[in-house]
Every structure is written in C-alpha cells, then in structure tokens.
Amino acid sequence: MTRRRTGGTRDWRLLLSQTLSRNRLARGVARARAVLLWPEVVGPELARLTRARAQQGRVLFVEAQDSVLANFLTMQRHVFLDRLQAKLGDDSVGELRFAVGTWNHPEEVRPPEPLPPPDKARAAELVEHVPEGVRESALRAAEAITRARLWRERQGWDRCPVCGTPSRSLPCLPCHNLLKEAQVQQGARILARTPEAYSPLTQEIAESGAEAARFLALNTLSEQLEILALECVKEGGSGEYRVFLYTQAEIWLSLQLRKPRSLLTRTDWRELPERPRAVLSAGR
Numbered sequence: 001m002t003r004r005r006t007g008g009t010r011d012w013r014l015l016l017s018q019t020l021s022r023n024r025l026a027r028g029v030a031r032a033r034a035v036l037l038w039p040e041v042v043g044p045e046l047a048r049l050t051r052a053r054a055q056q057g058r059v060l061f062v063e064a065q066d067s068v069l070a071n072f073l074t075m076q077r078h079v080f081l082d083r084l085q086a087k088l089g090d091d092s093v094g095e096l097r098f099a100v101g102t103w104n105h106p107e108e109v110r111p112p113e114p115l116p117p118p119d120k121a122r123a124a125e126l127v128e129h130v131p132e133g134v135r136e137s138a139l140r141a142a143e144a145i146t147r148a149r150l151w152r153e154r155q156g157w158d159r160c161p162v163c164g165t166p167s168r169s170l171p172c173l174p175c176h177n178l179l180k181e182a183q184v185q186q187g188a189r190i191l192a193r194t195p196e197a198y199s200p201l202t203q204e205i206a207e208s209g210a211e212a213a214r215f216l217a218l219n220t221l222s223e224q225l226e227i228l229a230l231e232c233v234k235e236g237g238s239g240e241y242r243v244f245l246y247t248q249a250e251i252w253l254s255l256q257l258r259k260p261r262s263l264l265t266r267t268d269w270r271e272l273p274e275r276p277r278a279v280l281s282a283g284r
Contacts, residue, residue, distance in 0.1 A: 058094035063101025118143035187213030195254035
C-alpha cells in the first residue's frame with residue numbers, strides 16, 4: 001500500500017537550492033551567475049568589447065579589448081559594481097578588476113545570397129550547335145553557368161577582359177593560364193598581322209584560345225599605336241611612320257570591332273584610342 005504525500009507543493013527554487021547544496025554546486029553556480037550577468041550590466045555596446053572571465057572569492061575579473069577601455073572601466077568600477085549587485089540581489093561580488101585581454105569575437109555570418117534564376121535565352125545560345133541527343137543535359141549545364149555568372153555580377157565582380165566572365169581577378173584564372181600557352185601566343189602574332197585569320201584560328205585552338213590570342217594581339221597593337229603616334233608627331237605628321245600607323249590602326253579596328261578591314265567605315269575610326277586618332281585626323 002502506497003503512502004499519500006501530505007502538505008502543499010514545495011517551492012521548486014528551494015528544492016533546487018537544496019539539491020545543489022547537497023552536490024556542492026551552489027557556490028559554482030553563484031560564481032557563474034556573475035559572469036553570465038555581466039553583459040546585462042554593461043549593455044550591448046560594452047558587452048562586445050569586454051568579457052567577464054571568472055570570479056575568485058568576491059572578486060570578478062573582467063577582460064577589456066584594450067588598455068584605454070580597461071582604464072575607463074576601472075575608474076567607473078563602482079557604478080558597474082552597484083549594477084551587478086542589484087542584478088545578483090546580494091553582495092557576493094565585492095570588487096571588479098579589469099585587464100586587457102585578447103579573444104576572437106564571432107563574426108556575424110550572413111547566409112549566402114541565393115542563386116538567381118538562369119538566363120534561359122543565353123543558355124539556349126550556348127547549346128545551339130550541340131547535338132540533339134545530349135542537348136537537354138547540355139542545356140541544364142548551360143543554365144547553371146548563367147546562374148553562376150549572374151550571381152557573380154550581383155556581387156560586383158568585374159568582367160574578365162578575355163572571356164567576359166565575372167571574376168575577382170582580372171583576367172580570370174583560366175584565362176590567365178590560357179594566355180601563357182605557346183599556341184595562343186603564336187596565334188596572337190598571326191592576328192596582329194592578319195586579323196582575318198581569327199576564324200581559322202578558332203578551328204585550331206578553339207574559340208577560347210582564339211579569344212585569348214585576340215586579347216594579346218590587341219594589347220600589342222595598342223602599344224604600337226601609341227609609339228607610332230609619338231613618332232608621327234616628331235616627324236610633323238607625315239612620312240613612313242604615318243603610313244605604318246594607318247596600317248596598324250586598321251588591323252586594330254578590325255580586331256576590336258570584329259569586322260573585315262574592307263568593311264570598316266569612317267565612323268568606325270572614331271573607336272581608335274585618342275592619340276592615334278588625333279594624329280591620323282590631323283593628317284587628312
């Protein structure tokens with residue numbers, strides 16, 4: 001036969017206190033309370049710059065981010081001590097000591113921005129010449145590529161001057177490596193003389209290689225145009241330097257605008273860099 005309990009419900013706080021006392025944990029919990037209450041005592045701003053480390057006896061040790069803050073808190077320690085004792089409801093902490101400490105504050109981690117929807121029109125262009133049997137798989141891959149490109153653009157990444165892909169480094173790493181290849185550099189030398197060789201070059205080193213060669217050729221031609229423009233000025237705007245400048249400018253425009261030299265118009269010549277354009281205009 002079980003005995004019925006008599007009397008009212010016992011206060012759970014009293015029960016917890018007795019339990020902790022029996023297990024000799026009450027003193028440790030009391031000390032932990034002061035450490036845990038410290039952020040409430042100093043407020044959110046100072047809580048980011050300080051940390052209650054431990055309590056020894058009636059002394060609470062607090063670390064500050066730098067010596068200036070530690071000195072300020074030391075001068076105001078009575079204010080913070082009164083607040084802490086009010087929070088504790090007792091005087092178990094009778095002194096505050098401040099020192100400079102070092103610790104890493106957890107940085108706020110923002111969730112990654114979701115990928116934007118794919119550019120379906122651009123993805124369809126990318127797989128336009130893909131065989132029908134694998135087009136569906138290629139289209140999914142192309143859509144993934146366009147989503148990644150749009151995401152990078154939204155992060156403010158600049159476009160690679162070679163392939164146009166948004167990238168943190170310019171040129172992007174794949175193009176940086178591609179520009180070093182011997183076939184690409186040889187292709188650049190060919191394009192710097194014969195821009196019409198671009199199309200056959202895509203068959204030899206693929207479109208990405210041809211684009212890298214075009215980039216190198218345009219850089220070389222740009223440097224030559226500046227040098228030739230200066231020489232023309234020294235010669236008074238006439239002579240063989242001007243003829244050579246005109247020829248190199250025509251090649252540069254053909255590559256830059258992706259047009260055969262025979263189809264260049266007077267308006268196209270406005271696309272030349274400023275100094276070569278001014279020299280050639282003055283000679284007309």
